[in-house]
Each structure stands twice: as structure tokens, then as C-alpha cells.
Amino acid sequence: MDYASGVARWEPDARGRLDQAAMDLYRERGFAETTVAEIAARAGLTERTFFRYFADKREVLFWGAQLLERFILERIAEAPAKITPLQVVASALAATGAIFEERRERARVRQALIVAHAELREREVMKLAALTATIAEALRTRGVREPTASLTAEAGMAVFKVGFERWLGDTGKKDFAHHIRAALGELRAITSGRKSRSSRP
């Protein structure tokens, strides 16, 4: 393989290959047991190349957060003025299906790793809290006042977390946006005091 020869200085899709190699190794051997050297070798790249893209092996699981945040902020910024703040946020979150839909299996492997490792759970919780704060800020930029902006961001992220979990557990029939909309409907039922379908005994 040319790209492993050490001659080529430009590595096509090095990030994607490192990501794929890391996820495969984490699944096969476990997160704690995998070294950066092994990830680089599996991807046919050098450790040096690995560190050009990721600070450490943990970062492989979190580099998408920035992409996700930018995507959501763009959707919020371009949302029509006359829909409610919660609709703005829910639509932006449902649109992230464009990022997640093709990666359900990767997302499942990632989620299992995060659930199993306290240090990863902590990082995930902090990333989601940062995203919540960024969404609230984007709403304030649109003229939404406090406490509406913060509450809407929190409510939106609650919908995102629950919708995301349901999508992960789905055997493949319903898409990401469906699960976000379903979680939003559930939240509306909860706050209106109606019994939703899933809460009935």
C-alpha cells in the first residue's frame, strides 16, 4: 500500500482511517487495552500522524462534538423567525440525523464504551453541558430572552439525549429525526399533564 510506505506525506482521509481503526480495536480488544501505536499500525499510518489529528486515544470518541456543534448552530441561525424557540432547537437536533444516520453502528459501539468507562462518561456529560450552553447562547442571539433561552436549550437537550438513545436501540426501521420528534411529543405530553402512550401502565 502506497500510503503506508512512508514516502507519501499527504495521507488521504487519515482522520477517517484512524477513527475506523480505533473503533474496531476498541470493540475487539477494549478501550483500556488499545494503544495509540496499535491504532496507527491498523490504519497503516504512523503514531506521529495519529497525534496530528487527536490529542489522545480518548479524543477519537469526541472529535465529532465540534462538528456537531457547528452543524446545530448553523441550523439554529437559519431557522425561520416565526417558529417557537423549542421548534427551532428540535428541528436543528432532528437535522443532525444527516450526521448520525450512516453511523448507527459506530454510535452504538461508542455509546457502549462511554457507559462502561467513568472517564468517558464524565467527558460526554461535560461536552453535552457545553453544547446546552452554546444552544442557549444561539437562542439569545436570535432575541430569545432568559429564562426562556436556557430552559429551551435544556429541554431540547433532554429530547436529544432520549431520542438518541431510542434511535440507538431501534432495529433500523425508524430514522433519527423520527426519534427526536417522538421524544419531543413525549416531553409535550409530560409537561401538559396528559398521559402519553409510553407512560400508561
Place this chain on the structure above:
Amino acid sequence: MDYASGVARWEPDARGRLDQAAMDLYRERGFAETTVAEIAARAGLTERTFFRYFADKREVLFWGAQLLERFILERIAEAPAKITPLQVVASALAATGAIFEERRERARVRQALIVAHAELREREVMKLAALTATIAEALRTRGVREPTASLTAEAGMAVFKVGFERWLGDTGKKDFAHHIRAALGELRAITSGRKSRSSRP
């Protein structure tokens, strides 16, 4: 003072005195600049006594979390069967005013410290995430199904965070429970699509 003589082995309200001394020093000198030795000296106690109650100086700001959690779980367990899950959670959270109401000034000092220090913010976020998970579990114990239990816990904590902030910023006229109820009303308005008072331009 008798209790500083070193003779008495039982120190009346040592935790409370250490807490008060620490909060005073954090406010006067800053969190980073205060040592455990100084806290103990201000409280008229030994460092050894400090470490009997707190793992480190950070823990002074978080020891109440366990108390808070127990209090909330008791309120949820004893809530009447016929109110909705969100009412169960909101009532339990509003009832924590019994803990916070007399400590608004301490809560303000604590909040300012947390906002100013990344390590404290991180710890606070993790504690609140743990409390959210515990509330969801308590709802499931009451027979509430998923995803209702998780969404209700998330929605309840969103109300708690916003209500708590508003209470901190209140000049003293409205009590804790009022701010929790107001935040709940705001969340209902947000999810129902009505414009609430505070979000009107």
C-alpha cells in the same frame, strides 16, 4: 475557647464550623489561595478534624449534594400516586427550599466560586447529572416507564437549574418554591408553544 483547647475530643458542630470558616475564607481570599490549615485554624479546629469531614477543600462545596439527594428521594417516594410524574419531581424540588432558604448568601458565594473555577464547574455538572439519573430511577421505582422517567427527570432538573439561578438573583422578596413554580410554568409555556411573559419582546 474550650473547643480549641485540644482537650475536648468531641467538637460540637465541627462540620458546620469548618463549612462556615471555609466559605468565609473562599470569599475573602479566593478558593485557590485558601489552605486546609487556614480553614481549620479559622474554625478553631485541627487539620485532622477537617479531614474527618471533608476529603479536600473542594468537598466543602459539595458535601450537601448527598443530603439534597436523600431529601429529594424521600419527597418523591412519599408523593401521592395520582399526581403526574413532573408534578412529583417539581414538588420535591420546590420542597428543597427547606434546605436552601436560610442559606441564600452561602449559595450565592458558592455559585460565584463554581462559575469562576473550571474544576468546580465540572464537579457541579457531574453531581447534577448524577442527581438527574437518581431521580429517573426513583420515578421508575414508582412505576413510571421509559422514556417518560428519563425525560421527566431531565425536565425537572432543567426547572431546578433555572429556578435556582432566579432565586439566587432575587433580592429577597420571593421564596425558593416560587422560583421553581415559575420555571415550571415557563417550561410548560415553552413546550405548549405559547409565548410566556418573559419571552415576549
